[in-house]
Amino acid sequence: MRRLPVFFLLDCSESMVGDKLDKMQNAMGAIVSALRSNPYALETVYMSVIAFAGIAKTIASLTELYSFYPPKLPLGGGTSLGAALETLMDELDRRVVKTTSEQKGDWKPFVFLITDGRSTDKTENAASRWQAKYAKRATLIAIGLGKEADFASLKKLTENVIIYEEADKSEYTALIKWISDSTIAQSKSVGEGVENSPLPNLDEIALKLVKEPPANADDSCVVLVGRCQKTKKPYLIKYERSQTALGKGEHRAEVVYYDTVGAFMIDEDYFKWSQVQPSAITVNTSLLSGAPSCPYCGNHTAFAMCNCGKLTCASGGEAICPWCGVELFFGGEGGGDFDVGRSLG
Numbered sequence: 461m462r463r464l465p466v467f468f469l470l471d472c473s474e475s476m477v478g479d480k481l482d483k484m485q486n487a488m489g490a491i492v493s494a495l496r497s498n499p500y501a502l503e504t505v506y507m508s509v510i511a512f513a514g515i516a517k518t519i520a521s522l523t524e525l526y527s528f529y530p531p532k533l534p535l536g537g538g539t540s541l542g543a544a545l546e547t548l549m550d551e552l553d554r555r556v557v558k559t560t561s562e563q564k565g566d567w568k569p570f571v572f573l574i575t576d577g578r579s580t581d582k583t584e585n586a587a588s589r590w591q592a593k594y595a596k597r598a599t600l601i602a603i604g605l606g607k608e609a610d611f612a613s614l615k616k617l618t619e620n621v622i623i624y625e626e627a628d629k630s631e632y633t634a635l636i637k638w639i640s641d642s643t644i645a646q647s648k649s650v651g652e653g654v655e656n657s658p659l660p661n662l663d664e665i666a667l668k669l670v671k672e673p674p675a676n677a678d679d680s681c682v683v684l685v686g687r688c689q690k691t692k693k694p695y696l697i698k699y700e701r702s703q704t705a706l707g708k709g710e711h712r713a714e715v716v717y718y719d720t721v722g723a724f725m726i727d728e729d730y731f732k733w734s735q736v737q738p739s740a741i742t743v744n745t746s747l748l749s750g751a752p753s754c755p756y757c758g759n760h761t762a763f764a765m766c767n768c769g770k771l772t773c774a775s776g777g778e779a780i781c782p783w784c785g786v787e788l789f790f791g792g793e794g795g796g797d798f799d800v801g802r803s804l805g
């Protein structure tokens with residue numbers, strides 16, 4: 461039987477922390493059940509998931525649809541699109557059966573690449589390798605969640621670059637439907653012996669084809685990592701970009717700042733999935749508005765900094781830094797604004 465391999469390349473960088481990652485996890489489940497209810501898909505589709513953050517890794521290797529279970533998505537610092545593409549190409553070489561004079565190989569694989577940010581590693585080599593050997597062998601559909609996606613890099617890979625702009629409001633409904641519909645259309649088409657079916661129309665409200673890559677938007681969020689001083693467990697604090705007008709008339713100025721979204725529990729796997737941080741990237745606390753409480757112990761701020769430069773939670777008084785073990789005392793007024801090392805997103 462000729463299989464229709466479908467690969468998902470999913471951005472699990474820390475800007476996805478909280479709601480977005482949960483929704484992506486649910487979306488994978490919804491896509492799998494939509495496909496399973498279709499007899500053509502059930503007969504031909506094999507699925508695989510590659511996750512990327514600071515590193516890239518196959519978290520579900522190519523499996524037939526009826527026994528495929530969506531894997532738990534990791535979370536890490538960084539957006540290694542280059543590494544993700546290399547992993548994909550290695551998988552295509554290893555898993556996909558080529559057509560030879562003796563045998564009919566698999567159908568042309570479908571690849572859905574979903575990302576919400578700018579890549580933090582080099583993508584040029586991976587992009588040239590892709591164009592030279594793989595672009596014709598697989599159908600790559602790149603989907604950017606919102607304006608911060610790296611459309612310029614995505615355009616170098618494929619004509620099929622789509623911007624999805626409902627990411628925060630909806631439950632990815634339009635996206636789930638379109639991905640399921642295109643996969644089902646393709647499996648029906650190969651079921652009838654036709655290699656290439658056109659992609660279904662985009663629901664223009666939520667999904668748009670990107671013709672010219674837009675100018676890169678500013679960072680939409682700032683994410684910081686900390687550890688609870690009581691449980692020693694890690695968390696992420698997320699801030700989202702906001703803008704406000706100060707003054708009136710000719711003195712009016714737009715001021716950009718970052719507003720608290722919350723603090724989220726993460727697991728130790730986060731560090732395995734993160735890129736080693738260049739220490740030079742910092743953000744000044746004057747740009748950050750508010751501080752959430754600790755998601756583990758309820759200490760009133762998750763934003764207390766040790767001299768080692770790392771964040772912990774505190775409610776005043778004595779504490780031991782969960783990163784470096786030094787004794788700390790948090791008391792009185794804060795010492796003004798300071799720079800903290802930020803993650804890569």
Ligand SMILES: [Zn+2]
Binds near residue numbers: 687754759773
């Ligand atoms: Zn705590």
Ligand SMILES: [Zn+2]
Binds near residue numbers: 770781783785
């Ligand atoms: Zn410390």
